[in-house]
Amino acid sequence: MIPRTYRRYVAIGxxxxxxxxDPDGxxxxxxxxxxxxxxxxxxQADGGSAALEYANLAIRxxxxxRIRAEQLQPALDLRPDLATVVAGMxxxxxxxxxxxxxxxDIHAMQHALVAQGATVLTFTLPDPAPVMPIARPLRGRVLALNDEIRKVTADSGAVLLDLGAYPVASDPRLWGDDRLHANSAGHERIGAALAYTLGLPGFDDSWAAGLPPPAVRRRHQVIAAELAWVRRHMLPWAGRHLLGRSSGDNRECKRAVPAPVVLLDP
Structure with missing residues (x-):
């Protein structure tokens, strides 16, 4: 039995x-x-319950x-009974x-959705230093924000997945080439972790298991990889921000209108 039957899930972030x-093909x-x-x-389908509608209002x-200003009210207007609020990076x-x-802002978004009757999930942020060594100076900010996320989530009544407390969340092999986003395997783990946190049947804490020891790379391989990352990702990102631009400029969310989730064969 699932803990509750959900009619509509809305994600903001x-x-x-x-x-x-995580390319969809x-x-x-x-x-x-x-x-x-x-x-x-x-x-829900396996339990004979109604289909789930899903909307995703997030924009890179x-x-x-801005998430609070632009996405919260549209999310509330959709009246979800399940929601995720993830922000801060x-x-x-x-x-x-x-x-x-x-x-x-995180507390206000969580509280508004919870007050309307939604089950709200969120998660803390992984330590960026193992994934992106140049981001080590930001580690203190991540840890401080994670502490605040734990506090506001406990107060708002939302449900916390403390992802940042698990070392596997910062394994570079679960992150994309840009080192800012999870790759497909990383997204799969987060989805499974949320399902486990929600108490869905068939899910356990295996999502938190560590990966096998990585292959040892030679020094020249490490240097070549770092230089390639700086050229392909860091410099374009820095250039956009110096100009006051964002990768999300003039973009719309991918799933503004709730629609039934289409299930493929498992």
Whole structure:
């Protein structure tokens, strides 16, 4: 038995909720939110319950304040009984990072959806340093934000997946080439972790299991990989931000209208 039957799931957030870098094979992205929706829909179908509708309002590059300003009311208007609120990484990477303001916005979004009757899930952020060594100075911000996410989630009544507390979440092999987004295997783990957190049948804590020891790379291989990453990803990102631009400029969310989740053969 599933703990509750859900009619409509709405996801709000930034690029990780949008699904980058988990290609869907049709020119777009799948991601953990799509995978989580499928897990919920399948559990309900197996239990003879109604189909699940799903909308994803997330847009890459959005700060927490913009997610609250642009996505919260449309999410509330859809009246979901299941929602995910994941935000903060785009704030952490800005010089204007305001921990208290980000925490307030996350709490406000969680509280509004919970007050309307939704089960709301969120998760803490993985430590970026093992994935992107150049981001080590940001580690303190991530840890501080995670502490705030734990506090506001406990207060709002949302459900927390403490993803940042598990070392496997920072294994570079679960991250995409840009080192900012999970790859398909990483998104799959997050989707399974949320399903387990929600108490869906058939899911356990195996998502948290570590990977086998990585192959040892020679020094020249490490240097070549770092230089390639700087050229392909860091420099374009830095250039956009110097110009005040975002990867999400002029983009719309991928799934604004709730639609039934289509289940493929398992």
């Amino acid at each position: 930034d690029s990780t909720t949008e699904g980058m870098d 049709r020119g777009g992205y799948r991601g953990w939110a799509d995978r989580f929706a499928e897990h919920v829909a399948r559990a 590059g959005r700060t927490t304040a 785009n704030d952490i990477m800005r010089t204007s990072f305001d921990l208290a303001a980000v925490a307030r």
